[in-house]
Amino acid sequence: MPELPEVETVKNGLTKYLSNKTILAVDYDWDKSFPNSKGYVDNYLIEAKILKLRRRGKALIIDLDSGYSLLIHLKMTGQLVYKGKDQKFGAGHPNDSLVGSLPDKSTRVTIKLSDDNQNISTLFFNDQRKFGWMRLVPTIEVENINFMKKLGPEPLEPTTTSKVFKQRLLRRKNSGIKAVLLDQTVIAGIGNIYADECLWMSKIHPETRTGSLSDAAMNKLFVHIKQVFTTSINSGGSTDKNYVNADGQKGSYLKFAKVFRREGQPCERCGSEIIKIKVAGRGTHICPKCQRLKK
Ligand SMILES: [Zn+2]
Structure with a gap:
């Protein structure tokens, strides 16, 4: 599953292709991929212009000039493929859908776009296992929907200080530290790859009871999370499952x-x-x- 650095990479890459494009048409074949599509699509997606792309945790947020935002979660096998006249960019889990002709049987949502010169392009949301989703939400409500409300703070935001980080961890002081790091309600964006990396860097056994960590150990862990995320974003995300970034370049973090x-x-x-x-x-x-696991 894409973690924070991968979704950040998708966001950065797609920003230059999607910004200022107008949505002309939307097709979807799987209602669960787009649960509130009926009515909303015609009213708030069609003819809307894409203003900007943001990320929160592992979710991508596309703000539209209709006052609505399109939220996208890639989950396990989600993939976004942008196809312009001479451009093709895939982001997410690559399988044959990334390079083959689209739509194919994994395509859940197809969004047709136009730029100001009437050049047509398409954004495909492919999701073999159908755990991913898209949802339209009023932009001012994005922070208030359940999924967002439950998310912990962003590790790279300046407002997330080490004090905040420690307070969040200690909400689950009786759980093992790895389980706590993976809990998106404690801190957003950390998944399996980066949890293992940060714990190794900090010399902490993943089953260590969170409440038994010293202040210094938690400080060190926090520094390492930020360091690992920053390195990964700068190198285009990880290569887990041949993850590729928006320009079709494989991320190189796993190196x-x-x-x-x-x-x-x-x-x-x-x-x-x-x-x-x-x-x-x-x-x-x-x-x-x-x-070592310290008892
Ligand atoms: Zn060692």
Whole structure:
């Protein structure tokens, strides 16, 4: 699943192709991908101009001049493919749909766009497993819908200080730290890859009870989350499942990964073999020597 850096990469990439385009037509074949489409599409999507793209957690927000915003969550297998006259850009999980002709059987929503010179282009929302969604919401209500309200603070926002971060973590002080990091209501945007990376960097075992972490350990963890996200955004997201960014370039973060998908290889810090265990139901990569579980 795309995490914060991947969605940020999608947002940055698509911004230059979608900004100022007008939506001409919308097709969808799967109601659950677009639950409130009836009525809303004609009134607030058709003929609307795209003003800007934003991200909150792992969700993409497209603000329209109709006063509504189109929210998109790619979930497990979602994919956005933009096709212009001479341009094609895919973002999300690439399978054949990214390179093949569209729409295909994974296409859930097709949005036809026009620029000011009447050049036609298309944005396809493909989603094989159908967990992703699009939703139209009044722009002023975006922050108030349930999904957004429940989301924790953005780790890269200046208002999210280490004090805020620690307070959020300690809401679940009896849970293991990895489960807490994955909880989007505690802090937004962290998924499996980056949780493993940050915990390795901070020398914290993923099953450590959050309430037993020292102040210094939580501070260090927070610094590492920001560092790992920034590095990943700068390198175009991770390559998990051949994730590609909006320009069709594969992200390169996994080249920098220290533990994720590196089981059997030596830890860069101490030379011990990285192992894969299961924590919070997820495949988890650790150095058993650097990340000892302190009881
Ligand atoms: Zn180590």
